Amino acid sequence: MAFVRICSWNVNSVRARLPLVERLVAERAPDILCLQEIKVETDAFPRAAFRAMGYEHEAIFGQRGHHGVAILSRLALNKSESIDWCGLGDARHISAELPGGIRLHDFYVPAGGDVPDPDLNPRFAHKLAFLDEMIEWAKGLSEPTIALGDFNVAPLACDVWNHKALLSVVSHTPVETERLERLRAAHEWHDAVRAVFTAPQPIFTWWSYRARDWRASNRGRRLDHVWLSPDLAPALVGVEIVEEARGWERPSDHVPVLVDLDLGS
DNA sequence: ATGGTTGGGGGCCAA
Numbered sequence: 001m002a003f004v005r006i007c008s009w010n011v012n013s014v015r016a017r018l019p020l021v022e023r024l025v026a027e028r029a030p031d032i033l034c035l036q037e038i039k040v041e042t043d044a045f046p047r048a049a050f051r052a053m054g055y056e057h058e059a060i061f062g063q064r065g066h067h068g069v070a071i072l073s074r075l076a077l078n079k080s081e082s083i084d085w086c087g088l089g090d091a092r093h094i095s096a097e098l099p100g101g102i103r104l105h106d107f108y109v110p111a112g113g114d115v116p117d118p119d120l121n122p123r124f125a126h127k128l129a130f131l132d133e134m135i136e137w138a139k140g141l142s143e144p145t146i147a148l149g150d151f152n153v154a155p156l157a158c159d160v161w162n163h164k165a166l167l168s169v170v171s172h173t174p175v176e177t178e179r180l181e182r183l184r185a186a187h188e189w190h191d192a193v194r195a196v197f198t199a200p201q202p203i204f205t206w207w208s209y210r211a212r213d214w215r216a217s218n219r220g221r222r223l224d225h226v227w228l229s230p231d232l233a234p235a236l237v238g239v240e241i242v243e244e245a246r247g248w249e250r251p252s253d254h255v256p257v258l259v260d261l262d263l264g265s
Numbered sequence: 266a267t268g269g270t271t272g273g274g275g276g277c278c279a280a
Contacts, residue, residue: 012280013272037280039273065273066280111280123279152280209280210269253271253280 003237004075004098004261005030008226010108010150010206010254014038014070018049020248024256025053028242031074032098036108036150036254038068042091045070063091069106069149071096083137085130092130100144100263102232107134107149112170124170127152131179138186141229147189148226150254153180158200159222171221189227192259196239206254207246214246226259235261 007030011017014035021033033055038045042062050058055072059080062068068091071077077096085092095105110130113123131153138147153176157163166172184191197203204220211217228236237260245255 016272037272066278113279208269209271212269250271 002263004032004263006032006034006104006146006148006226006259006261007256008034008036008106008148008150008224008259009256010036010224010252012037012039012252012254014040014068015046016250017252018046020245020251022049022053023248024242024245028240028256028258030256030258032104033070033072034104034106034148035070035072036068036106038062038070039065040068059094059096061091061094067091067108069094069108071104071106073098075099085133086126088126102144102146102263105145105147105149107147107151109134109150109152111152112176114170116168116170116173116175127170128175128179131176131183135179135183135186138183141187143229144231145187145189145229146227146232147187148224148257148259150223151180151225152223153177154221154223155180155184156194156199156222158202159204161202161204161219161221166221171223184227188230190230190233190236192226192228192236193222193239193241193257195233195236197241203241204243205241205257209253224254224257226257228261232261235263237262 057073057077080096110127112127115121118125205224207214240258242256
C-alpha cells in the first residue's frame, strides 16, 4: 500500500467533466477518485474512460438526472455497499473496503434548498434528517474509516467568505454546523484539511457559478471534507485543494480535495 | 433585495 493519494470531487456531471477529470489525473495522479453528483445512471457511467486512466476497480451508485456517487480506484475495492439514508432510494452514498481493511465512505449530503427552516422547506428538513441518521450510524462504527465527500456544510467561521452574513444561509446555519460537529465527534474523525490548513485560515472548495468573477469576489465556502478515523490520523502526509481547477474550462463549481496518506506496509 | 450560471432532461427543477 504505502502512499495513497485520495481525491474527493463533486464534479456536477461526470460526463460533462470527463476532460477535467482526465486533466486532474494527468497532473495529480490520485490512486482513488471519489466523485459526487455524477448525474448518470450506474449502467451509463463512462467506465471505459476510467479504465483507460488506470482505474480498474469501481464502486458506482448512479441515478438518472440527479445525485450519484462513484469510487474509482487503482487499488482493489471490496464489499462495496450503499446505505439508503432516509429511505428515499437516493444515490447519495457508496462505500468500499480498501486493502488493509479500511472502509471508505463517499457521501453526497443533500444541499437543503434555499430557506433554512425545516417547517417551511422540505429539502432543509431532509438535510437535517440525513445528518441525524449519519450521527446515529457513526456511533456504531469501530473499523478504520475514511468519510469524505460533499457534506454541503461549511462548519467553521473561516470556512465561508463572510461568517455573519452566512449564518442565515443554508450550508452555514447553526443547526447544520452543530450537526456536522456532532457527526464528526461521534467517531472522533480528524478533519484532514484543517489538520494542514489550520483555522482561522480561510479555505474554500466551492464557488458559485453565479458570480461574475469567482476569483475576484472569492465568495467561497468549504463544503467538501475528508475525515480520518483516529487510527488513520497519523497516516496523514499532505493535503491539496486544487483551487486552480475552478478556473479550468467548463469547470465544476466544486474543486478537487486531495489527501495523501502513508498507510505503511 | 435581487439576480446571477450550470446540467439534465425535455419544455423547468435543483443546485
